[in-house]
């Protein structure tokens with residue numbers, strides 16, 4: 001797979017033995033890795049996105065914003081948090097030669113709102129808050145320039161820090177909690193001098209010149225006045241454990257009210273009527289016979305795979321008949337003929353692993369098909385689906401997308417996959433969910449959350465047990481199809 005997402009950020013604000021830039025020994029925080037893979041549901045049972053909680057941290061330069069932001073992340077001790085720094089949005093990529101020369105002589109003003117690309121910052125924060133991934137530029141303080149950025153994945157909590165974090169109303173409106181860190185000006189200057197000379201390649205004289213000319217006046221004119229927007233003013237930053245405790249308690253309360261037990265909630269919903277978006281592969285004795293072989297636990301693997309491939313192909317054919325077609329005139333050998341032609345490029349996206357069984361039947365039906373994959377696994381402790389990986393073809397947002405999985409029980413994995421597609425701008429109405437064996441509760445769940453998604457199933461049962469297995473169902477599809485039954489739980493992906 002092309003795009004691995006096992007990225008782990010080491011979010012250690014003060015690594016072992018590091019001395020703070022004011023010269024004091026900081027208590028060493030425990031190491032903590034922030035995982036950006038294995039994401040649990042980031043939307044509610046109705047399919048709508050749960051907006052991320054955004055915590056703003058503002059204050060003067062070297063007041064301790066970044067250190068506090070990292071400590072908040074560490075103390076929250078949850079997955080799916082990210083730190084966004086306003087520094088990434090310095091406009092420096094557009095500094096001209098003359099401005100670069102001035103910056104080198106500490107004569108360029110980096111301490112005014114105009115120095116930042118606020119429009120890009122607002123867009124980025126909006127996307128992150130909506131749970132989507134963004135490209136964040138990297139800023140180089142030594143060369144005063146923007147460098148290639150990195151992908152920041154959507155998170156449940158975003159900590160955003162910067163000197164001008166509260167200067168723009170549009171940014172303020174995106175923040176759920178606003179913190180302002182205060183520190184004495186002489187402490188800030190001392191820390192900054194150390195940082196400028198140790199980390200940012202500056203001379204002492206130039207650093208002091210820049211501080212007197214721009215940094216201190218900017219604090220008075222632009223930064224300090226925005227303290228009025230803060231919910232919480234914190235003196236001494238991370239050295240203020242009482243304030244830190246208050247912040248963590250408040251944020252955890254906010255998160256607790258956002259439930260994420262989607263599979264459990266769905267499982268309690270029980271049987272429902274067939275929704276209008278559900279389409280069965282037309283019933284026939286032939287289909288019935290094939291499904292009987294597939295359900296029969298005594299069928300040989302060869303018979304199981306053979307019958308499955310035939311039903312998968314029938315299912316794909318039926319799903320294709322739901323795609324939009326338009327009139328087209330063609331010339332036959334002896335005249336003209338008014339025909340029909342599909343209007344959209346088809347992309348298949350399989351939910352790994354069981355959904356991959358659909359890939360070959362789809363290729364047989366659509367010669368120019370693109371195939372993508374989404375890896376979702378069930379967390380065996382929480383029972384929740386978790387999103388790990390995706391490969392989506394270019395241009396997918398304009399395609400009809402066949403989302404493929406062998407079985408659909410509670411619908412939790414399918415919902416997560418649909419959410420991933422929609423986060424990548426695939427319109428809901430462009431998605432067709434194709435499934436070999438569904439449970440009515442899962443179908444109802446997906447149809448409730450995403451009414452514009454068409455659902456095509458070859459067979460449906462009404463009962464899902466408390467281990468999320470369909471009854472009577474067809475057993476563990478992946479193990480039977482891939483012949484891995486003897487490996488037991490080691491190969492278990494999402495039950496459905």
Ligand SMILES: Nc1ncnc2c1ncn2[C@@H]1O[C@H](COP(=O)(O)OP(=O)(O)O)[C@@H](O)[C@H]1O
Nearest residue numbers: 020021061062063064065066067191237238239
């Ligand atoms: N409470 C504190 N006590 C001592 N040193 C601190 C404290 N907070 C931050 N520092 C140190 O001050 C320097 C600047 O802190 P940083 O968090 O990067 O500031 P900012 O992001 O506001 O510019 C860093 O070297 C950091 O280790």
Ligand SMILES: Nc1ccn([C@@H]2O[C@H](COP(=O)(O)O)[C@@H](O)[C@H]2O)c(=O)n1
Nearest residue numbers: 060061062087110111141144162163215
């Ligand atoms: N090329 C640059 C860009 C910015 N600065 C200074 O950085 C300060 C903001 O960063 P903090 O980590 O202190 O919040 C700001 O005060 C700018 O003066 C710079 O020196 N060079």
